[in-house]
Amino acid sequence: MVTVRVSINLKPSLLDSAGRTVASSLRDLDFSEVQDARIGKTVTLQMEKYDEARVKSMCDKLLANPVIEDYTFEVIE
Amino acid sequence: MVTVRVSINLKPSLLDSAGRTVASSLRDLDFSEVQDARIGKTVTLQMEKYDEARVKSMCDKLLANPVIEDYTFEVIE
Numbered sequence: 408m409v410t411v412r413v414s415i416n417l418k419p420s421l422l423d424s425a426g427r428t429v430a431s432s433l434r435d436l437d438f439s440e441v442q443d444a445r446i447g448k449t450v451t452l453q454m455e456k457y458d459e460a461r462v463k464s465m466c467d468k469l470l471a472n473p474v475i476e477d478y479t480f481e482v483i484e
Numbered sequence: 485m486v487t488v489r490v491s492i493n494l495k496p497s498l499l500d501s502a503g504r505t506v507a508s509s510l511r512d513l514d515f516s517e518v519q520d521a522r523i524g525k526t527v528t529l530q531m532e533k534y535d536e537a538r539v540k541s542m543c544d545k546l547l548a549n550p551v552i553e554d555y556t557f558e559v560i561e
Contacts, residue, residue: 408519414526429527429546438542442485443530449491450506453520465515469506 409457413480415471416447457482486534490557492548493524534559 417423423445430444450470452462462480471478494500500522507521527547529539539557548555 416526416528426527430529432546433529433542436542436545438538440532440535440538441529441542442532445528447526447528449493449524449526450503451493451522451524452507452510452518455517455519458517461515461517465510465513465518468513469509 409454409482410484411452411454411457411462411480412483413450413452413462413466413470413478414447415450415466415476415478417445418475418477421475451483486531486559487561488529488531488534488539488557489560490527490529490539490543490547490555491524492527492543492553492555494522495552495554498552528560 417426426443426445429446430441433441433444452465466478466480467473503520503522506523507518510518510521529542543555543557544550
C-alpha cells in the first residue's frame with residue numbers, strides 16, 4: 408500500500424478571503440506577528456499502487472480546480 | 485519574514501465522510517487503485533518572527549479543534 412499526499416492551494420495571484428479572515432482573527436487574539444494566512448487542503452490517498460500520471464489525472468479530474476488552484480503531490484510512505 | 489505551514493487533520497479514529505466520498509468518486513472514475521482518502525487542511529502563515537509556543541497556541545485557540553483534529557506545523561522558509 409502506498410500513501411500519497413496531494414496538496415491543493417489557491418493560486419497565489421488570487422485573493423484568499425478565508426485566509427485573510429484567519430489572519431485578522433489571529434491578530435485580534437494578540438498574535439500580532441501574523442502578516443498573512445492562506446488556506447489550502449490536502450487529500451491523503453491510500454493506494455494499491457502508485458502511478459504519477461494517474462495521480463495527476465485524479466487531480467485534474469476531481470481533486471483540484473486547475474483554473475484557480477495549484478496542486479503538488481508526493482509519496483509519503 | 486518566516487513562513488509556517490500548519491497541517492490539520494481529522495484524528496485517525498474518526499470517520500472522514502468527505503474523504504470517503506472522494507475515494508468513492510475516484511473509483512467511479514476508474515481509479516480503482518484508491519482504497520481510501522482523507523481530507524485535511526493547511527494554513528500557511530506569513531509571520532514577522534517565529535515562536536513555536538505561540539504557533540501552538542494559535543492552533544489550540546483558533547486554527548484547529550483539538551477535540552477532533554490533530555495538527556503539526558513546520559517552518560518552510
